Every structure is written in structure tokens, then in C-alpha cells.
Amino acid sequence: MSPWLPAGLRPLSCLLLSLASLAGAPAAAQGFSAYVTPPRFELQIQPGQRLREVVEIQHAGNRTGRFRIHTADWTFLPDNSVMFNDSLLPGSCRPWVAIERREISVEPGARFRYRFEIEVPPDTPPGECRFALMIEGIEPARLDGTLNFPVSGRIGVIVYAAVGGAKPRLSLTPAGVRPFNGQPVPVITVRNDGAAHGRLLGFLDARDASGRRFELAPADIPVLPGDSRTVPLLPVVEEGATPPALTYPLQVTGQLESGTERLRVDQRFAP
The missing domain is CATH 2.60.40.10 (Immunoglobulins)
Structure with a gap:
């Protein structure tokens, strides 16, 4: 059976982050401590083509880290912040995206090379496919090792894929x-x-x-x-x-x- 999974949906509240916070800095809290590279992808792809890419996740914690990975749509707001949304927005290209798996475990100090694919349908007109690859800690954040909060750290890797030679002007x-x-x-x-x-x-x-x-x-x-x-x-x-x-x-x-x-x-x- 193929290990590739469609980048499916699940209920998720929106998260507001600035683009600066997506620039490859680590997200760190007890329960989530990771570096992710590259901070974004700027790709070129043709209709009918399949493109595979790799994002590297380095776990900086002192015990095994468990991470949940999925895709999200995003909106760039007037104040230059980003709102992520797990629901399919109009015109979303996320149905074109397949991810390697939905959960991973990474040992302390280790790196995990995580794969995802974009497959553009034939006859797609020129344009840009945009989505986020969301990497979030499964364990809740802790303040002092005993007090748990019902939130987890997360990092969003923004993916831009220009289809059919689409360019800015x-x-x-x-x-x-x-x-x-x-x-x-x-x-x-x-x-x-x-x-x-x-x-x-x-x-x-x-x-x-x-x-x-x-x-x-x-x-x-x-x-x-x-x-x-x-x-x-x-x-x-x-x-x-x-x-x-x-x-x-x-x-x-x-x-x-x-x-x-x-x-x-x-x-x-x-x-």
C-alpha cells in the first residue's frame, strides 16, 4: 500500500501569525521544540506534473517529540499577519497535495526528512497554488513540567507553486x-x-x-x-x-x- 495520504481535513480553529514568525525560527515550549527548514517553498510546476519536495524537521527537545502534520489554507490579512484555516477555501489547491503521513515521532537531536507531493491536474490554467504545511506538537505545552495548557506549539511552512509559468507583475x-x-x-x-x-x-x-x-x-x-x-x-x-x-x-x-x-x-x- 502506498504510504502517501491525501492531505485530509479535520476541525481546527484558525490561528493568527505574522509572516515573520514563519521565517524558520524554532517553535519552543516544553512539549514542542523544533526547527523546520526551509521556512517556505517557492516552486514552479506544469499542468499534469507531479512534484515531490522535502521539509526537514529537527527536534531540539530532550525527549522523543511527537508531531502532527497536515495542510491548511491561509489568508494574508491587511496587517501582514496570516490566518490559517483547515477548511477548504474557495479555489483551494490542497486536493492536489499528498503528505507522507499524519503523525511522526522524532528522537532528541534527530532530524526527520518529511515528504509531500503536489500533482497538478492536466489543463489547469496558469496561476498559483498556495497552501501551508502545518507541523504541530501533539503533547500539550507545559509551564514547569507539571502544569499543562490545552495548546500546542506549531509552525506553518508556506508553499507557493506557480503553475504553467505564472508570474507576478x-x-x-x-x-x-x-x-x-x-x-x-x-x-x-x-x-x-x-x-x-x-x-x-x-x-x-x-x-x-x-x-x-x-x-x-x-x-x-x-x-x-x-x-x-x-x-x-x-x-x-x-x-x-x-x-x-x-x-x-x-x-x-x-x-x-x-x-x-x-x-x-x-x-x-x-x-
Whole structure:
């Protein structure tokens, strides 16, 4: 008998997480302590094709970890948080997904290479299949080894699969200056009129009112097809360093990329 299982459904309350929390950091609590890599998949697939991928789960606890694995649909909310839902949302591609098994056990310090497959039906039009692979601890979280809470840690690995060569088509509009982590930063509005998600990459040259020069980079925020997002441009600093205080007006120039797209920025930002 084949070990592959359809990614079936079960009742599950929605969970709200920011995309930043899905960036590969460990979820840790007594009863759930794991690293998962990669934090997301960005795949290309053709109609009628089957694609197999592997996510690696490393158990960092001091006793055998038990994990439940299933798929979920997700919605990207206006505040850049993610709402997971086990119910099939309209247009869900999760019926195309098969998972290796629904529960696994991992010894302390060990790694488990977990397989899943996407099989796109023939004649599927170009577009993007998006779902989450949810990895959650079966044991309830404990505060001090004796007190149990009726919640378990979980990690969501986001999967994007562009079908039939689907691509983003991004456009930029300067949107002024807005607070980010307690500091005013320049922001741009990014619109996606394509058939797959896009995200901005690259560095921009900036000069503030005092004549200082430094680099800015766009925040790592996906823009889904048909959506618009406000994306902060953040100072590039070494890890652990304090971002510089920006003195406005700020002149920003350069080029950002999204796949094969090149998007020019030449703008003065002021509060």
C-alpha cells in the first residue's frame, strides 16, 4: 500500500501569525521544540506534473517529540499577519497535495526528512497554488513540567507553486513616511497585477537631509495576485546594530527586482 495520504481535513480553529514568525525560527515550549527548514517553498510546476519536495524537521527537545502534520489554507490579512484555516477555501489547491503521513515521532537531536507531493491536474490554467504545511506538537505545552495548557506549539511552512509559468507583475507607488518599529521610515505601495505572488529584492541608495548616505532594502513582504501592500524601506545595518535615525527629507534612488522584473525608484520622501 502506498504510504502517501491525501492531505485530509479535520476541525481546527484558525490561528493568527505574522509572516515573520514563519521565517524558520524554532517553535519552543516544553512539549514542542523544533526547527523546520526551509521556512517556505517557492516552486514552479506544469499542468499534469507531479512534484515531490522535502521539509526537514529537527527536534531540539530532550525527549522523543511527537508531531502532527497536515495542510491548511491561509489568508494574508491587511496587517501582514496570516490566518490559517483547515477548511477548504474557495479555489483551494490542497486536493492536489499528498503528505507522507499524519503523525511522526522524532528522537532528541534527530532530524526527520518529511515528504509531500503536489500533482497538478492536466489543463489547469496558469496561476498559483498556495497552501501551508502545518507541523504541530501533539503533547500539550507545559509551564514547569507539571502544569499543562490545552495548546500546542506549531509552525506553518508556506508553499507557493506557480503553475504553467505564472508570474507576478508588480508596480510601485511612493506612499510617504510611516512608523515602523517606533521609527518613521519611507514606504512604497506595491501592486501585483500578475498571476503569482511577488516580493521585492535589492538595495537602494539613500541620502538624508544631513548629507549622510546609506542603503535601504524593502521588507520581505509577499504581494499576492490582485493585491496591494505597503512595503517599508528599511536601513541596512549589521546584525545586532542599531538602525540609524533618519533625517528627512530623504532622497532614494536605485532599482529593485522581482524575478525578471526591474523596478526603478527615484523619489524624495518626507513626513
